[in-house]
Amino acid sequence: MPSLTKTSNNSTTARERIADLALATVPYLMVIPGLIFVVGVLGYAVFGGFVLSVHATDMFLNKTFVGLQNYISVFNDPRFQASLLRTIVFVVLSITLGIVMSMVFALTLYHVGFARRFFRGMSLVPYFVSGIAAAVMFRFVFTTSGGFVNYVLQQIGLPTAAWLGDPYLAFMVAVLANCWFMVPFATLILLGGLQTVDRDIYDAATIDGASGIQMFFQITIPMIKPMLGVSLIWVSYISFSTFDIIFALTAGGPQRATEVVSMYMYRIAFLQLDFGQGAVLMVVLLSFNTVMSLFYLYYFVLADRRLEKEASP
Amino acid sequence: MATSYVEYRELTKRFGSTQILHGINLQIEESEFVVLVGPSGCGKSTLLRMTAGLETINSGEISIADRVVNRVRAKDRGIAMVFQSYALYPHMTVADNLSFGLKMNKTPLERITKSIASAASILKLSQLLKRLPAQLSGGQRQRVAMGRALVREPEVFLFDEPLSNLDAKLRVGMRAEIKALHQRLKTTTIYVTHDQIEAMTMADRVVVMNDGRIEQVGAPLEIYDRPENLFVADFLGSPAMNLLSGKVVHNDGRMDFELENGIQLPLPDNSALRSDQQIIYGIRPEHVAFTDDDNGLPVNLTLVEPAGWETHLHADLSGISLRLLSVERVGARPGDSARLAVDTSKLHLFDPTTGRRI
Numbered sequence: 001m002p003s004l005t006k007t008s009n010n011s012t013t014a015r016e017r018i019a020d021l022a023l024a025t026v027p028y029l030m031v032i033p034g035l036i037f038v039v040g041v042l043g044y045a046v047f048g049g050f051v052l053s054v055h056a057t058d059m060f061l062n063k064t065f066v067g068l069q070n071y072i073s074v075f076n077d078p079r080f081q082a083s084l085l086r087t088i089v090f091v092v093l094s095i096t097l098g099i100v101m102s103m104v105f106a107l108t109l110y111h112v113g114f115a116r117r118f119f120r121g122m123s124l125v126p127y128f129v130s131g132i133a134a135a136v137m138f139r140f141v142f143t144t145s146g147g148f149v150n151y152v153l154q155q156i157g158l159p160t161a162a163w164l165g166d167p168y169l170a171f172m173v174a175v176l177a178n179c180w181f182m183v184p185f186a187t188l189i190l191l192g193g194l195q196t197v198d199r200d201i202y203d204a205a206t207i208d209g210a211s212g213i214q215m216f217f218q219i220t221i222p223m224i225k226p227m228l229g230v231s232l233i234w235v236s237y238i239s240f241s242t243f244d245i246i247f248a249l250t251a252g253g254p255q256r257a258t259e260v261v262s263m264y265m266y267r268i269a270f271l272q273l274d275f276g277q278g279a280v281l282m283v284v285l286l287s288f289n290t291v292m293s294l295f296y297l298y299y300f301v302l303a304d305r306r307l308e309k310e311a312s313p
Numbered sequence: 314m315a316t317s318y319v320e321y322r323e324l325t326k327r328f329g330s331t332q333i334l335h336g337i338n339l340q341i342e343e344s345e346f347v348v349l350v351g352p353s354g355c356g357k358s359t360l361l362r363m364t365a366g367l368e369t370i371n372s373g374e375i376s377i378a379d380r381v382v383n384r385v386r387a388k389d390r391g392i393a394m395v396f397q398s399y400a401l402y403p404h405m406t407v408a409d410n411l412s413f414g415l416k417m418n419k420t421p422l423e424r425i426t427k428s429i430a431s432a433a434s435i436l437k438l439s440q441l442l443k444r445l446p447a448q449l450s451g452g453q454r455q456r457v458a459m460g461r462a463l464v465r466e467p468e469v470f471l472f473d474e475p476l477s478n479l480d481a482k483l484r485v486g487m488r489a490e491i492k493a494l495h496q497r498l499k500t501t502t503i504y505v506t507h508d509q510i511e512a513m514t515m516a517d518r519v520v521v522m523n524d525g526r527i528e529q530v531g532a533p534l535e536i537y538d539r540p541e542n543l544f545v546a547d548f549l550g551s552p553a554m555n556l557l558s559g560k561v562v563h564n565d566g567r568m569d570f571e572l573e574n575g576i577q578l579p580l581p582d583n584s585a586l587r588s589d590q591q592i593i594y595g596i597r598p599e600h601v602a603f604t605d606d607d608n609g610l611p612v613n614l615t616l617v618e619p620a621g622w623e624t625h626l627h628a629d630l631s632g633i634s635l636r637l638l639s640v641e642r643v644g645a646r647p648g649d650s651a652r653l654a655v656d657t658s659k660l661h662l663f664d665p666t667t668g669r670r671i
Contacts, residue, residue: 200400203367204461208414209388218413222404304404 131244167257193227229300393462595661609652
């Protein structure tokens, strides 16, 4: 037997070794073009943004190095401070409302038996409508005179409101519109998570005497934690970066009530044509999104205890 | 106190328009180890899940310890269940898995600690309490699942194919462990399996199910030696019983069985048989043996499967296939011709129309 092993070792020809090498490297070679494209485009934009943020530019895009001057100007601008605070409130409200809604919809769709595929398909429709279109739709629904919501309120004898005219209400409508856009995809992610949970586990918990609420918080949530993390990344990224919905819904008004950082960035960069300060705002948004995503990744995905493997015996 | 501990009365179950159980009647005594066995889809798992309170009941009654439990919630039925997939909570340590049910029932902490320690020592889990299920082997997970059932101190243990996910060697070991556990605790146990070896080796009584009905109930060897119908005869035993179609013929005042190919096999005296009656002639592979007698049945061996402790053989009897089992080492090879003798005292005769034993 040993001689047999030896023969087969010796018989590995150069051609076989090349074939093995090719087999191992081809997958990587196939990935490289895509990788270069993504890193190239994204890297160029981000790097370019950073470079731009430390320069002052004129209308002919002539750059003058100004160090951190752009950062100082932006951070000292009360309008920026207000928009950042507004963004944080907007994001917190959107995440809370968005995740709760997504979870409710995901649980509902999970339990739907009749026409399951139809309902699951329908639930994605809002996501297919572009942000601008969604915002226009929300304008129709919430317009003070002739809007659907006020019409209904009127019909049932309740007082109507100037939904898009009142700063607080407009802000809430913006949060709602944002949720309307991002909830379907988050629902889909959570539904995927729910479907991975072995039904026997719920049966075991039923026999163990867990109530519906206990099952949700002690079984479901911990078991779909990674999916919850992914949907949180999605929801907070969309909320931080939202622009099209607010632009078409309120354009930052009334009285700047909905002027979030992305709206402010648009104003600085494209209306005031200060690309340097605009780039600073890009860095701000990017940093927020990165930090939040890393946080979710760490606490929800990487810290998933089920992934822990064999320790010492 | 009644002797039956778990009782099913005219129990039926439908899923939509499909009838899963057709009026099950069964009484299980206290401390008994009953195995429900049958092919996939025969309704055995559904019956178990209905007992646990995980499936609703369409009609009929289930009582546990003299209490009708149709409307009692799963946690209050005094049962504990072990699942095929183990159904451990993957994000909880072994200790948390064991204590989850007790915590849900607001058991005092010191009793929880005591119960876990006791279950862990019985099941040799003491060293593993801080591990997560992902860090355990299949056998260890199985033991945690049993431990979780154990700490509930149930009146009835329910096992739903608990060994199906284990490899063959571990399965034999766990089989013995479950049996030993039952002998120690004497808790009434209902065990579902599709594996007839598990059924035979573990059960006090075996319940053979098919197509939502109980085919036969009895002690394992009783059912093996005297199957009441064709289904049970065919289902229990590996390799399966030879079931040959043919008719009864009279030869000089003696009765014989004539196969469709004209070959005749011996029949014992049986007043229930008459000439030309169509019957199914059943003989277990271990009751067919090689013989030197020239009057033996002439066959050609088609397949020889040595399994070590026994040898399985397939033989061709003029176009009809026969299975044989020999505990002796067999030197024969496929293609060899041989003569066989049938032990007529071990025959099983069935009516081909009703499928019932004659």
